[in-house]
Amino acid sequence: MRRYGGPFLLLLIGAAVLRVSLFGDLYLRYVQAGLRPYLIVSGAALVLLALTTAALRPAHTHSHTHGGSRLAWLLTLPALALLLFPPPALGSYSAEREAARRAAQGVGTFPALPDGDPVTLTVAEYGSRAVYDSGRSLKGRTVRLTGFVTRDDDGTWYVTRLVVSCCAADATTAKAEIRNATAPPTDTWVTVTGTWHPKGTLGSPTAWPPVLDARTVTKVPEPTNPYEKP
Incomplete structure (x- = not known):
């Protein structure tokens, strides 16, 4: 699964962007309403890029890429948090x-x-x-x-x-x-x-x-x- 670390991270980020912009009004906590189409396009592009990268990535990679893969998996934590627990609007x-x-x-x-x-x-x-x-x-x-x-x-x-x-x-x-x-x-x-x-x-x-x-x-x-x- 190491070879899918990067694509999985892109997929999570894209899904998070689509969640707050396409499937609700959460994006209004962060940007003005007029920017919604750009968020939707960006989220969809990230998801498409993730799927394409995963499909084209070779099954075997050299060992020197393992450290990068582990880092990519670590970076999925904040992306997953954004997807599941979007931060509230700015307040007091x-x-x-x-x-x-x-x-x-x-x-x-x-x-x-x-x-x-x-x-x-x-x-x-x-x-x-x-x-x-x-x-x-x-x-x-x-x-x-x-x-x-x-x-x-x-x-x-x-x-x-x-x-x-x-x-x-x-x-x-x-x-x-x-x-x-x-x-x-x-x-x-x-x-x-x-x-x-x-x-x-x-x-x-x-x-x-x-x-x-x-x-x-x-x-x-x-x-x-x-x-x-x-």
Whole structure:
């Protein structure tokens, strides 16, 4: 079986990629939805390459290849783990590791919010309007945010989302401090309805993170796509 170590590794990796992209929505934990076709093609290509390599590989190999074969079998362990136990979406640990660095945005006016309350916003949209909108479009409005719970050591808690441009590797953090409500456990997904609480000087670090005075906090299932787009 030594001669099949390499092909078997390719087969496992290809099967893992197909599992998360072709047979479910797990790929959304790692990349944006538009990359799904590329994952499917890549996974299928790996599986085809594995089968072709196994079929064409000669039955007898020289002894100096045995060390490489053993290494290939060892490498099957992480590939098998990916296939059977795909890692969860990024959560509070990833959010807390990122410093409170903000994209360079200038203060300005934003488009008017839709009519009707509560208005559903992404956490990133809420943060942009709260920190940079000179038109104060959030004033007097009730908003609805959905995200997972993170907290500081002092008990301050936030509704948080990770914003992904392409894949999980480029994730940045959007969050809003929640006041007037008891915090659920860390990493719990919640929908929070409330009103904007002005804070600090518009467009300055003192306005970050934005604050929401909560009216309701409801536990919800983790969405199929846990990330927001920028």
